[in-house]
Amino acid sequence: MIWFEGALSVKAVMLSGRRTVAKLIVDQRKKDKDTAFILRQAAQREIPVERWEREAIDQQASGRTHGGILALAGERQYQMVEDCLKDPKPFVAVLEGIEDPFNLGYAFRTLYAAGCSGVLMGSRDWQNAQATIVKSSAGASEQLPWCLCEDIGEAVRQCRQAGCVLYCAQRSEAIDYYDADFNQPLVLAIGGELRGLSRDILKQSDQNIVIPYARPVRSALNGTSAVAAISFEVVRQRR
Structure with missing residues (x-):
């Protein structure tokens, strides 16, 4: 408990x-x-x-x-991929490599506010961090469907088979995220700043996207900042 x-x-x-x-x-x-x-x-x-x-x-x-x-x-009941695809125009988020529970909570809070329909993550035991995640997300992590996937790549394939377009936050062969079409069923994959996205996710990408910076910056934004920037472009396009 x-x-x-x-x-x-x-x-x-x-x-x-x-x-x-x-x-x-x-x-x-x-x-x-x-x-x-x-x-x-x-x-x-x-x-x-x-x-x-x-x-x-x-x-x-x-x-x-x-x-x-x-x-x-008690322990949280996690959802299935199908639970994230119930919206007429799903906006599913894939989070990889965001391991700090405070940062994960902030990401949930942002995604919930932006209308995300569910979050996919790799399987991990968050038991000892759940109170922190709930608090830092202002309760949003309890409201959003949350799937812990034994095979995150297969979960993404399931979303794509259901008609979602996969956008990966990855610099190579990328377009500015302003130029992406988020007004359609989509999966948005964002990795942590240390390891980024896994190979299985990247090879499925329909289009890589990048956040354009106002000055030369060698280091990427952290995962939670990228979640905030891109997810509210989804909001803007869908208004």
């Missing part, structure tokens, strides 16, 4: 339905509207609620930004 801290994380964990929530811990002095909403939702879902002194919550929590609300919940 994992402790999630703060109202945003607790609401996301509780409302997404992708975890079993064992109980909520709430500061016995909290009586604001947000807390009242959380308590109503917990009652509807028959989630036990315990009211604790703030000092006891401080001792249980890992930090001091919990706002007096904690949730004890």
Whole structure:
């Protein structure tokens, strides 16, 4: 079981339905509207609620930004590739090599805001980082379909067979991302700055794209910055 801290994380964990929530811990002095909403939702879902002194919550929590609300919940239920393709015009993201849980959370937060329909990643145990990912994503990682794929290349092939065009953030043989056509079913693949995208993803690319810089820069943007720039070009084109 994992402790999630703060109202945003607790609401996301509780409302997404992708975890079993064992109980909520709430500061016995909290009586604001947000807390009242959380308590109503917990009652509807028959989630036990315990009211604790703030000092006891401080001792249980890992930090001091919990706002007096904690949730004890189980492992996340991950989705299948098909769950990312349900939108009429899917926007699927492939993330490779983003290993810092804070950065991964920021990427989820951006993708959720940009209308992404699901995230594909290689198989990895994120158990010990889930609370950090949920918090840094402001709960977005619980809302988005998230697939951990034993074979990420095969997952991308499945998306392409369903009619998605694969754009890879890769400099070789690339066009400016402003010139790409994102107003169609698509898979956007972005790698971390250390290792980039895997060979199996790159060899499937329908078109490589690059972010044009305003001055000569030898090093690439980090993965989360690239996610932000490109995903909101998707938003702009689809408006």
